[in-house]
Every structure is written in C-alpha cells, then in structure tokens.
Amino acid sequence: MSSQHPEQQAEQAADRVPAPRDADPRELPVARRGMFGARTTGDTSGYGGLVVHKPPKASSPRPYGGPEGAAESGVFDEVADELERVLPEFGDAIERVVVHRGEITFHVRREHLVEVARKLRDEPHLRFELCSGVSGVHYPDEPGEELHAVYHLLSITHNRRIRLEVSCPDADPHIPSIVSVYPTNDWHERETWDFFGIVFDGHPALTRIEMPDDWVGHPQRKDYPLGGIPVEYRGAEIPPPDERRSYV
C-alpha cells in the first residue's frame, strides 16, 4: 500500500493504525463493544466483535509547562508550586494534575474544594479573581465518580486560566458550594443542580433555574432521554435524533 503520489501517501499514512501504547490496554475496563451502536445481530460490518478499552486515567508529569507547551517549566508550574506552598494539605486535596491542549486541570477532592478555591482567589501570587462558573459532566461509566463539576478560573492580575475538576458518586451527589468564595457561582451551581442533580452543599438557595420548579429528573444527564418523534419527509420517515444510527 504505497503510492508515489505525495497527497495519497499522506492520506494513507493517516489511515494507518497507530502504534500500540506502552501499558497493555487490554487490562483496562471495556468502554464499548461493536460499532455503529448496533446492539442486535444487525451489524454486518464485521466490526461486531470489536472491543474498545477505556484509556487509562491521565496524569501529567512535571514540568507542566504553560499554554504554549510542556517542554520546560512555565506558568502552570508556578501556579502548582505556589498552591503547594500555601496549601498544607496539597497532597490530599489534589488528586492528580492533567495538562492537555495547553490547559491545566487540577482534580480536586471534593472535601477540599472550598479551601483550594479560597487560596486560589486570595493568595497574591495566584489571584484567580474571576470564576467562569460551573459546568457539569456526567460519566455514567465511571463508577464512584459519575458526576463531575468543572470550574474555570481566570486570573486577571496574572492573565492565566486554570481548571478545577471535582467529582462525586451518583449515589452521594454532594459537592460543597463555593458561592461563599465566588458569589458568581450562585446561578451556575443552580444550573448544574438543575441539569445534573449535583447537590451543592452550602448554597444559599439551591433551586431549579432553567427547568420548571416541579420538573422531574435532571435533563443533561446521559440517562435522561432526549425525546423527539419521528418525522415524515417526502415519504421517508426520519427517526428522532437519539434513535438514528450513530458512529460512536
């Protein structure tokens, strides 16, 4: 499968199977079987026996670098060093640190969130004055940490951004509220409660904000159906979006 034409060569190179990773991925939990989302015998593509394993949980080594890259230590290392200096329980509070696509994520244990946020806001060398709110993410396949709350912090003083990620199990969906540190999170936490069912302990008035007060369920969760009806168009019936053939 080699061509002399440079354009074709490039395309063929892109199609080649990537080299296997160091760790044996077959020991990791299964993420998906088969292809095209088909659960029945209808999949005649030959991919029915495909087993895709979950990637291992990422954790970046030092140096973290900065938004431009992780070749040498940069602003992300400064933030991590400073946080480690001012936070005695740094090792306990920060589960792991991930640097990806020029962004740094601190995975914070939920019981330490308020303390971490307060230090990040108040320490002169950190000074993350602005919180851009909470974004919930639902990972039903991660037992023990199905619900994630993601906070994006911005330091106007130092012109930097970092991300905090906190997780909680579905069975005990509690995360401490950081409204006392960042009042702007008032509505954002209400929204995340509304859409994901994460209870932010200590929030002054955790009520639904987008959905009606008597709504049942939390619509942005993955187990909540999208809904929709089939539509007929020029004689053909188009199924609703969540029942269409998908390429997962």
Place this chain on the structure above:
Amino acid sequence: MSPSTKYTEYDAYAAEEAAEGRVFDVGGQDWDQVVAAAEDLGDERLVVNMGPQHPSTHGVLRLILTLDGETVTECRVGIGYLHTGIEKNMEFRTWTQGTTFCTRMDYLAPIFNETAYCLGVEKLLGITDQIPERAQIIRVMMMELNRISSHLVAIATFGLELGATTVMLNGFIEREYTLDLFEEITGLRMNMAYVRPGGVAQDLPSGALSKIRDYLDRMPKRIQALRKLMDANPVYLARTKDVAYLDLTGCMAMGITGPVLRATGLPWDLRKSQPYCGYETYDFEVATETSADVYGRYLVRMKEMEESLKIVEQCVERLQSVKGPVMIEDKKIGWPAQLAIGADGMGNSPRHIAHIMGTSMEALIHHFKLVTEGFRVPAGQAYTTVESPRGELGVHVVSDGGTRPYRVHFRDPSFTNLQATPAMAEGGMIADVIAAVASIDPVMGGVDR
C-alpha cells in the same frame, strides 16, 4: 381589583392568603383601588411581577420586585422561559452540526457563539494553527460587524425602553444595513452557522467587499448622529447618569465581564489580553469609562462600535491581498463542499459535485464520510473564550473521542451578568430597574440556552 372576598365561585389565591397575607390580583385599570386597599391595610410593601411578558424586560425575563412606594427594596430574577435544551441537543449531532445549534443561543451575536464553539473544537483537534489566514480574517470581520449590530440593538432597545422611539428607529435602521451584509456574505441575516470547525462555510461572494466599503463610509456618520442624539441629551443623562452603579469589586465578585466591567475602568478585553483569531495583529483600542453607571456602559458600547469599524476596515484591506482557501486543508476534517448559488437557491457547488462524482474517488469517500459520520475529535476537554458584545463567552467542550460532542457547556455572559440586576436595582427607583437591565443588555436566548 379583586380582594379575595369578592369571588364566591373560584379564588385561586384563597388558599395562599392564610399563609402569606392578603393577595391583590391586578386585572387592569384598577391600580387606584389596589393602592387604596393596600393603604387600608397599613402595609406599604407591594410585590410586583415584571415580566415575563413585559416589553421592557428584553424578551422573557421575569423580575419579582418588592416595592416600598416607588423604591425597590428587593429584586429577584426569574429566568428559564426560553430554555431550549441546545446543549443537550448538540450531544446528538456531529461536531459540525453543532454550529447550527449554538448559533441560535444568543441570537443577537450568532457569529460569536459559532466562533467560540469552533475555537474549542479546533483546540481539541489540535489544529488551531492550521486554520487558513483568510478564514481567520473573515471570522474577525464577521465578529466585528456582529458586535456593531448587537450594540446597535442594545442601544436602540434601551432608547425604546426609556421612551425614545427615535433612538430605536435609528438604531434598528443601522442594524438592518449590517444584517444586509450578513445576508450578502452568508445567505442568512441571523443564525448563519457560517463559522465551522476548520474555517468558514464559504468564501466571500464577489462584490461583498465593495458593499462593506460602502457600509464603512456610511457608518461613522450614523454613529455620530446617534451620539449627537444622546451623548449630551439632558433627558437621557437624567435617566442614565449615576444610575445602577456597580463598581469593580462588585463586578469581580459576580463575574461580570464586557461593557459593564469596562465601564468601571478596567480595560479587560479578551481580544487584547488573550487574543484569538489573530486579534493581536489588529490596531484598535479598548474602550473604558470610569463612571460605572448606565451612561458609562452606553459610552463604552458607542466607543466599541467605532473601534469595530476600524477593525473591519483593516480586515477589508487584508482580504484584498490575502487569498486562498477558507477551510482547513486537512481532508479528514475540512468540510469538503463549498456552497454556490444555483438556479434553485444555495447548495453544493456544481464544481465540487463534478469533482467527487467524476474525477476523484478519494474526494468522494471523504465527502461521504464527513457528511454522514463526521470527524472524530480526540478525547479530552477544552475551554475557549471570545469577547462577545456582552462579555466573556466561554465554551467548555468535552469529547470522548467520538464523532459527537460528549458535552458542550456555554458560559454565556448574559446569564452571568444578569445576576447583577439585584445589586444594581435594589434601593433605587422602579423606573431605574429598566435602565439597569437594559444596561446589562441580556439576551434571553443566551441566558436560557
């Protein structure tokens, strides 16, 4: 007026009366009776629902005001009347189809929604530096034109809400000219889905640049006319000066960005501080004021429109010399088809159809795969921001490695800024509530998403 005793057959409030005191149901033209009855009770406090169907609340915003005479003692904000589940819907469409959804959120600033989303997708794909220069210039130009049209609506509706129809008409006329440009370039006046992951949907049509130049000739004079109408107008000043004061500390605590923040004197503009799409190469200034009131926010918006015109001018200059594709070269990501006007309207260009059907098998495969399946985005998450007319528009994009977004969350500035309404309105007069809300310039489509 209907004091609860009046109804014998049905009284919706009878049950609540015991718990919350006397409830007056206002039916129209009975305000005097309500006031008289309230006075009889010796209770000065009135709770008034403003909205969600109120012309001056910018769409379906509901304010629950507790009034003591004409003074607002408590203000609560009710939102959610325009929630459309855009974020949820995007999880069931391909990455490219996502732009069609998110463009409808903040319907006055569609280009910003699209660009913020596409920047997020591009960051996750790791192709940020492969976007063609011409596409980036077109993005910047469209964003700045959009900023002008959005600010014009902000100022026009603000005028209307304060009772100045002239301001409204003038603002909307100018906006119409901007929308004409959008129609010329994208085919649509609003909700264009023009910016796509990898570039923009199509190149500028011939003749677009000269139309933009006409626009650039006309606009400065028109903005000047608007300024003449309002900048020193005593009635306007009386309604806006020292009204709805919110200082820097308040803005920081409540996460306020955009013109409201810049009216406190902090020159925080993401186009300057964290440039994207090549903004660092354009020459413009960040508009600031120090009065931290409604008038300051108005001045910031006016100044920003003038600065936007400067940027558009630079874009037009560059577009004359910078030629080339407007979609990423990578055939596995870039949308294959360019659009063209045919006999039956806009559709795939005949040249592209001839290419895939007649000459290139690879192109046909790529077209088929991209259109039916979409491209895969490596697993991970990214947060990208743009400076929308209302402040920091952030997009949190999460991918699980599939052809659809795993989760997309929009941090809409209207949503965050609206939280400041009580801080601006409480303790002031009820008439100033209108000015406060209008100066935040919330767009409910963006607030509720």
